[in-house]
Amino acid sequence: GPIRRAVLPYSVLIVGLLVTSVLVDLLSIEGAGEYVASPATWLLLTCLLTPALVRMRGVRLSRLIVEGLGAWWTIAYSTSAFLVLGGLLAASGMSSALAGYAAQLGPAYLALIPVVGGLGGFITGSNTGSAAMFSTSTVQAANALNSSALIALAGQNAAASVTFMAAPPRVALAIAVAEGGKSTTDSSTPDAGPIQFGSVFRPVVLANAGVVAILGIACFLLA
Structure with missing residues (x-):
């Protein structure tokens, strides 16, 4: 269980990057739409989702944000x-x-x-x-x-x-x-x-x- 939860953020990052990159190529998306497949976009999104994915909340989450x-x-x-x-x-x-x-x-x-x-x-x-x-x-x-x-x-x-x-x-x-x-x-x-x-x-x-x-x-x- 703990190992699966630890892998979840990386899975979101990798799968999200791969899927959106393929979609951008297949649909020939240009301009601002290309940012959907940007690594920076998915890094930020993964950071926002990680507390929920690994079930982190309360004082521990606050301390981690400050340290980060x-x-x-x-x-x-x-x-x-x-x-x-x-x-x-x-x-x-x-x-x-x-x-x-x-x-x-x-x-x-x-x-x-x-x-x-x-x-x-x-x-x-x-x-x-x-x-x-x-x-x-x-x-x-x-x-x-x-x-x-x-x-x-x-x-x-x-x-x-x-x-x-x-x-x-x-x-x-x-x-x-x-x-x-x-x-x-x-x-x-x-x-x-x-x-x-x-x-x-x-x-x-x-x-x-x-x-x-x-x-x-x-x-x-x-x-």
Whole structure:
């Protein structure tokens, strides 16, 4: 029962996204109607439905909302700052300058695009922040190399989508959630002690490095 209730929010999110995406394509919905299939729309809707789905109410729900807003704020203001920085880079011409220098590396730069995106995701802790800073220069560099801007941008975003999981704040959040889960398990289970940051951070970084390397090869061959 508890496991089924815990899976319900994810089920609403995934099924809702899939069904609305198919409907938007089949019905050729355009304009504002496309927001029905937006991940942002379904994330917000899932958050609103989750208390009812997992039967959470009263003081526990109020406390969770306060804690959630506190965790959200630390991510929101930093992501907003990187969005502003990305806008400044594009408006000042810095993105064009970076693209020009990158294009001088020739086709080899295509293999480095996921590395740039991956570093951006790791530093910002956000795929959105990484995209805001590097997307313009990535597209311009790909065009200068007569390569596919779409594939280059996909490689950058895919890399950032993976590496932001290794950002220290994300790792710390994952450890906090796992520690909270341990406190609710059967007391008869032996306690292995607190989860060490390095025991989570190192394998995640290694896995991310492998994914970024594969993406780099893919971008070089396909773009």
